[in-house]
């Protein structure tokens with residue numbers, strides 16, 4: 001099916017669907033003006049500044065051992081930019097307001113989905129807005145973390161604040177994982193946005209989906225695309241504008 005026909009078919013399916021699950025990938029961050037830190041270009045740039053890969057710096061062992069270096073990286077590269085959600089988020093919100101969405105799942109940690117007003121998002125890797133003192137449990141917002149001079153410290157007990165994101169080497173929240181898989185299993189339509197079928201989240205969440213309406217929308221082609229039932233290669237924002245209007 002050519003792309004236009006494919007988009008029209010997806011628009012029809014979306015109009016009919018009542019239990020849509022949306023998976024939001026890193027492409028949504030890029031359409032909002034952010035970077036994929038794990039792209040080879042970014043990895044190269046980060047290695048040249050920090051002499052470590054983003055994987056190494058986001059690792060729990062590095063966080064424990066070199067907290068100063070961790071936060072130097074985290075504050076600049078992870079929470080340094082104040083992005084605004086791309087239009088795609090507001091189109092998802094429209095679907096949510098129409099009561100068509102069963103679940104929204106992401107491993108993006110930037111909180112763009114919150115900023116756009118999406119509700120009940122299953123955040124498999126946490127969120128940069130949810131920071132907590134591990135000692136007294138006091139919570140801190142993103143601005144507090146950004147404003148900290150060096151390592152962000154709890155203003156009550158001076159313990160270093162733990163960012164609310166999953167670090168490499170830590171396991172995902174079991175309850176969230178189950179919720180995500182169950183939602184996908186019972187979906188009548190799955191929209192995978194700004195990602196690909198090779199992505200860990202997509203593989204994991206859609207592994208038990210038995211339906212035939214797995215839609216992938218991404219500007220980038222990938223050799224695993226054939227595992228989606230419908231594929232459109234375009235900016236997610238452009239596709240959703242057409243699908244949701």
Ligand SMILES: [Zn+2]
Pocket residue numbers: 133134135136137138154155156157158159
């Ligand atoms: Zn504290």
